Amino acid sequence: MSSALTDLCPHPIVQAPMAGGVSVPQLAAAVSEAGGLGFLAAGYKTADGVYQEIKQLRSLTARPFGVNLFMPQPEFPGASTGSTADAAPPAAGAVEVYAHQLAGEAAWYETELGDPDSGRDDGYEAKLAVLLDNPVPVVSFHFGVPSRDVLESLRRAGSLTWVTATTVEEALAVERAGADAVIVQGVEAGGHQGTHRDIQENDGCGIGLLALIAQVREAVSLPLVAAGGIMRGSQIAAVLAAGAGAAQLGTAFVATPESGAHALHKQALTNPLFVRTELTRAFSGRPARGLVNRFLREHGPYAPAAYPEVHHLTSPLRKAAAKAGDAQGMALWAGQGHRMAREFPAGQLVEVLAAELDAARAALSERGEVR
Known part of the structure; x- marks a missing residue:
């Protein structure tokens, strides 16, 4: 050292x-x-x-x-932070499409989706x-x-x-x-x-x-x-x-x-129900490794590369899932060694x-x- x-x-x-x-x-x-x-x-x-x-x-x-x-x-994905490199602006349409996909989640948890333009x-x-x-x-x-x-x-x-x-x-x-x-x-x-x-x-x-x-x-x-x-x-x-x-x-x-x-997050690390982790954009729009649960499986393949827009969008869902005691709707961040x-x-x-x-x-x- x-x-x-x-x-x-x-x-x-x-x-x-x-x-x-x-x-x-x-x-x-x-x-x-x-x-x-x-x-x-x-x-x-x-x-x-x-x-x-x-x-x-x-x-x-x-x-x-x-x-x-x-x-x-940056104001667009793919550019280095603080850079002005040429790249396409973030697909606002893709975030809007993802919001429509999450409408069922919002109804299930009886909450509203967050504002993707929150900063x-x-x-x-x-x-x-x-x-x-x-x-x-x-x-x-x-x-x-x-x-x-x-x-x-x-x-x-x-x-x-x-x-x-x-x-x-x-x-x-x-x-x-x-x-x-x-x-x-x-x-x-x-x-x-x-x-x-x-x-x-x-x-x-x-x-x-x-x-x-x-x-x-x-x-x-x-x-x-x-x-x-x-x-x-x-x-x-x-x-x-x-x-x-x-x-x-x-x-x-x-x-x-x-x-x-959250207590459910702690328990999930060694719960046999959660057998593996996966990199996903489902909760935030940026690659993050979490335990594979229902939300990740259903929405991960369709989440756009749009951080922090997706983070803001899903924030109320994650909070509502935690309040409801539903680990299947939470972001259960965990590394590959979680079972240990x-x-x-x-x-x-x-x-x-x-x-x-x-x-x-x-x-x-x-x-x-x-x-």
Whole structure:
């Protein structure tokens, strides 16, 4: 682990920021107190909501933690964030057609569909202002690369900056922009893929984590944080051996008592009814990995590449399904290792993962001596 990562957390274990209410201050505090690095997710919150969560987290722990931001989305799919590359504008007609398809869902759950034009920037500038006025140890970014000016401003404020990449090309862009580390996200990861460009033709073509770490390690000199399907300490040992400095785990923390995930979401991770995960646009319009349920099966094949329009459109449906206790209509984000979820308290889970990591390292060392 690099010295910068070591200073942040004794254990090379990062709790992934999971938007939608999962990554609450209690979860982040428990992880940080146990020697990992807890994270808050600013996505889908107001700037004041982010400030209040940071304030609450600081009342729970004096240990380092991070905050994750979603990059503003371009006005058309297929273009890099902040780019003016030529591409067709988003198919408003496709979103309208999808809305008609979801009309039956709205009737079933006795709710209205959301407004697809509810905003594309997720309050990015206002949240940046909060983080510049109230610096946190780490700020990470999803769905694109912030400008060099933004990264330098955060660095001057005292924050390290991490940016998600899902390909070598994206990792190189992160390095050129001047970030402090790359979060290397494999296709196994639960929730949204952090791709910088949203291209329909690339659906399902992601790279596995170990292969991606090796490729990125040869291409960039920045520290790497590995993310994607990691559930055990032995897997952490594997990604560290492959060249990462730390491992970021999301699904592993969803089932913990401190997680803000809905009880049905927690239960679904190990429920035999949900046997596999799949990348889908059904709930948000962007590729995201979730447990295959009725909603995903029925609507995934027809969901357009339109984020965040589809996210806004389906938001009332997802809330209504959760209120009704219907897991078949919820977005059950989960990585490929979901069946290995454990219901330990978050702090205990960090300790168990660290012990498993030590045991895996010791076993590798013994094998090396035998050779």
